[in-house]
Amino acid sequence: MTTVAEVLDALEGVRDPELDQTLVELGFVTDVAVDGPSVAVRLRLPTYFCAPNFAYLMVADARRVVESLDGVEEARIALEDHFTAEEINEAVGRDAGFAEAFPGEAQAELDDLRVLFQRKALTARQARLCDALLAAGRAEEELATLRLRELPPGADADRCRQLRRELGLGADGEDPAFVTGDGIPLAGPDLPRFLRFSRLVARSLEGNAGLCRGLLETRYDLKEPEEVAR
């Protein structure tokens, strides 16, 4: 039988697309219940009015990863305390897309939105990697010549490779280490501007994540962000 820990491990693969952090680390997962082949997950968000498109993606992604576990036949994901919780839970529960969840309000599914934020996430991760390389003594001009395999190992490098695969950009060790959001290798003359803007994106994402954590703590009166016991 599937265990709660396995479900949580699977949920580690689901991110808030806007913040590029996992639902588990953000404290959005409040409960996991396993009953034979049936799994129920409860989710919460920092505010009642968090954007419905991102909320939908998190619920749909959560269902997908939990249902893909061996031994799971049904995954029910319940988003709670959100102004469109009913619409989202209902639609995801019957495998309906976003446009079906909000009839008349959407023109398409959320693929473009996801790509947009994967690009932002890639940019932000690269900014941190560039800064780590510069701090370790690399010269700025060198950054444009580095290969992907030369990135300092760690979460940012792993996530960069993952994002590049998801975006369909080259993720081979010999591919250039740093690319723009649409995959163009970084060229030397663009470097100062690239670094400056990438840092801004990184600060923006980190700032938003910090605010979301703070609002969640306030909303649910948490002293420390809680984690579901494994």
Added chain:
Amino acid sequence: MYEKNGRKYFVVDGHVHFWDASPENQANKYGEGFINCFYDYHRNLSPEEYVWPLKKFQKYSEEEFMHDLFEIGYVDKAIFQPTYLRDFYTKGFNTTEDNGALVRKHPDKLITNGAFDPRNGEEGLAPFEALVKEWGLKGVKLYTAEWFGASKGWKLNEYWSYRYLEKCEELGVKNIHVHKGPTIWPLNRDAFDVHDVDHAASHFPELNFIIEHCGLPRLEDFCWIATQEPNVFGGLAVVMPFIHSRPKYFGQVVGELLYWIGEDRVTFASDYAIWRPDWLVEKFVDFQIPEDMQSELGTISDDQKAKILGLNLARLYDIEVPAEMQVKETEEQAIGSDPVSVA
């Protein structure tokens, strides 16, 4: 006016509210959810001693409003940004008329902006013109996440938005405050995206577009478009309180704003009653970019603070500023706004 170390700062609060979110005025669960969301921002980002009970936060008196802004808040002029939210609140959250009534009592201290909704189409143009004339409006506050029947929002770069902006131009309503929220039409798009403002700002170079919250949570998109459009400004509502709760982040944001768009296009706001201007002004005048960021982000001078706290908005709203509180003009340009180097 705020005075520190012998220097006097003229203070214009560019974003204040006199709202009614009491349970009697809440039309549904959305009205309740909306004010609770504001309240969490208030509780999360305010120093503890400035946190109000929920009941007072839902509805405060005119006396409290005037006291907090003008008796203890150092504010010389405050600008109302009406937010109608008629789908959430029976009488609206705060309308031009509600605000206008206070302006008539305190014309030396208060300014009200108005609002339009392009989804009113042709039928809405004449009432909008009447609103502008009745209240002598120089600005509008546009909330693009406002619900309207089945629609959950709108964009600036659409036909009817342009028709209303043309009307603004014609009537001398030159300050367009844009506030993004969590919903938009179509709902599959990023509701916080500010690129529609980019289009509108290039189409209407004579209008000023003040993007509230400096585009947060899309600071990067805001900075990007502001570098390209000289008539795009950043309003510091919601950014300001981070000065207390997350000073490092606040330093980053202010440093980025000065780098990308410069000291002449950033404007102070408390977003009262979410935050009170007194502690925001006090902390801002004492603020400096943290030392470990200065090599990249530079520092902020008293002249720059004076512009941000009041002089920039005074310029946009033709507010007279005493000579002793003016700043000698410089030719300095934001580095990031150099159009040649934009990648």
